[in-house]
Amino acid sequence: MSFAKINQRTVAYRLLGDTDKPLLVLAHPLGMTQAVWDDMLPALMGKFRVLTWDLPGHGASSAWPADAGDITPENLAQEALALARVAGTTRFHFAGTSIGGAIGQQLVAKHSDSLLSATLTNTGAVIGTPEAWNLRAANVRERGLTAMAGDIVPRWFGPIACQEQPALLDGWKVIMGRGDDNSYALLCEMLGRADFRESLLNRGVPLLLIGGSDDLATPPESLKALAQACGTGDPVILEGVGHVPSVECPARLTELLLKHLS
Numbered sequence: 001m002s003f004a005k006i007n008q009r010t011v012a013y014r015l016l017g018d019t020d021k022p023l024l025v026l027a028h029p030l031g032m033t034q035a036v037w038d039d040m041l042p043a044l045m046g047k048f049r050v051l052t053w054d055l056p057g058h059g060a061s062s063a064w065p066a067d068a069g070d071i072t073p074e075n076l077a078q079e080a081l082a083l084a085r086v087a088g089t090t091r092f093h094f095a096g097t098s099i100g101g102a103i104g105q106q107l108v109a110k111h112s113d114s115l116l117s118a119t120l121t122n123t124g125a126v127i128g129t130p131e132a133w134n135l136r137a138a139n140v141r142e143r144g145l146t147a148m149a150g151d152i153v154p155r156w157f158g159p160i161a162c163q164e165q166p167a168l169l170d171g172w173k174v175i176m177g178r179g180d181d182n183s184y185a186l187l188c189e190m191l192g193r194a195d196f197r198e199s200l201l202n203r204g205v206p207l208l209l210i211g212g213s214d215d216l217a218t219p220p221e222s223l224k225a226l227a228q229a230c231g232t233g234d235p236v237i238l239e240g241v242g243h244v245p246s247v248e249c250p251a252r253l254t255e256l257l258l259k260h261l262s
Contacts, residue, residue: 001013001014001060002014002015003060004082004083004086006078006079006082006083007075007078008065009056009061009062009064009065010061010062011053011054011061011062011079011083012034012053012054012059012060012061013034013051013052013053013054013083013086014034014050014051014052014053015049015050015051015086015087016041016045016049016050016051017044017045017048017049017050018049019049019088021047021048021049022047022048022049022092022093022116023048023049023050023051023084023087023089023091023092023093024044024048024049024050024051024092024093024094024095024261025051025052025080025083025084025092025093025094025095026050026051026052026094026095026096026100027053027055027076027080027094027095027096027097027099027100027101027103027104028052028054028055028058028096028097028098028100029097029098029099029100029122029156029243029244030055030098030099030184030187030188030191031058031145031149031152031153031156031172031176031179031184032058032156032172032175032176032244033054033058033059033175034052034053034054034059035059035175036097036244036246036247037050037052037246039246039247039250039251040246040250040253040254040257043251043254043258044254044257044258047258047261047262048093048261049087051083051084051087051092053079053080053083055076055099055183055187056071056180056183056186056187057179057180057181057182057183057184058179058180058183058184059179063180063182063183064180064182064183064186066182070186070189070190071183071186071187071189071190072190073102073103073105073106073190073194074106074110076099076102076103076106077103077106077107077110077111080094080103080107081107081111081114084114090114091113091114091115091116092114092115092116093115093116093117093118093119093261094107094115094117094118094119095118095119095120095121095257096119096120096121096123097121097122097123097243097244097245097246098121098122098123098127098217098218098243098244099123099187099191100121100123101120101121101122101123101124102123102127102191102194102196104118104119104120104123105120105123105125105196105199105200106196108200108203108205108207108230109196109199109200109203110199112203112204112205115205116206117205117206117207117208117260117261118205118206118207118208119207119208119209119210119256119257119260119261120207120208120209120210120226121209121210121211121245121246121253122210122211122212122215122217122218122223122243122244122245123218123222123223123226124218124222124223124225124226125195125196125197125200125225125226125229126194126195126196126197126225127191127194127217127218127222128191128192128217129192130192130193131192132192133188133189133191133192134188134189134192136148136185136188137184137185137186137188137189137192138185140181140184140185140188141181141182141185144177144181145176145177145178145179145180145181145184146177148176149172149173149174149176149177150173152176153169153172153173153176154169155216155217155242155243156172156217156242156243156244157169157242157243157244157247157248158212158213158214158215158240158241158242158248159214159240160240160241160248161241161242161247161248161249168247196229197229198229200226200229200230200231201229201230201231202231203230206260207230207232208236208256208257208260209223209226209227209230209232209234209235209236210223210235210236210237210238210245210253210256211223211235211236211237211238212237212238212240212241212242212243212245212248213237213238213239213240213241214240214241214242215241215242215243216242216243217243218243220235220237223235223237236256238252238253
């Protein structure tokens with residue numbers, strides 16, 4: 001684990017692999033940490049230098065400052081760009097899940113010259129509704145992430161992963177509960193405002209879209225609508241998979257990612 005100061009915040013990241021390989025930046029889902037990529041790292045590092053990081057108030061990254069205002073997709077895209085510079089490059093491959101996919105969409109829309117490719121999983125040009133996200137933000141500020149994790153974490157995973165990994169839900173409830181309440185709430189409110197439907201066409205970035213058949217948060221229809229907004233091919237829908245394929249089927253996601261990046 002390494003740490004960087006970005007806009008007066010401490011950001012926790014890992015930079016793994018040989019310096020002569022192209023950089024692949026990975027962005028994790030809301031409420032989780034960069035650990036979601038762990039099972040994919042050995043295979044990815046055979047061909048790429050890999051950078052993962054923790055979002056504000058997640059994992060080992062510091063909380064969003066109380067006096068810093070709202071979090072925007074551009075704030076998070078700038079973190080990715082800054083970390084790429086730490087790795088010694090201004091051009092990289094990107095893959096992100098859920099809110100990580102929203103960061104990817106911001107990069108595609110506003111920083112396409114920095115992207116060699118983008119893989120967006122379990123996300124959407126619009127995710128949910130402002131009302132639902134604002135309600136969740138209010139509940140988190142009132143009740144706290146530890147109390148809310150019991151309601152939220154079971155929505156992340158499909159039944160197959162839960163059956164094969166009996167401790168999966170409990171483990172991620174612990175991790176989510178350790179996050180910063182206000183940072184999480186601000187990210188919820190950001191997702192309620194985010195709308196990329198008119199900003200993704202003709203950006204010249206090779207795109208791969210992936211979803212899960214059992215994803216409750218961003219169902220296959222969300223990925224299909226995103227494909228239309230991007231003007232790209234149909235998404236790959238993974239059967240029996242929920243919202244976090246890097247945890248539920250890391251080998252399959254790695255296979256798809258390596259094929260796309262090759």
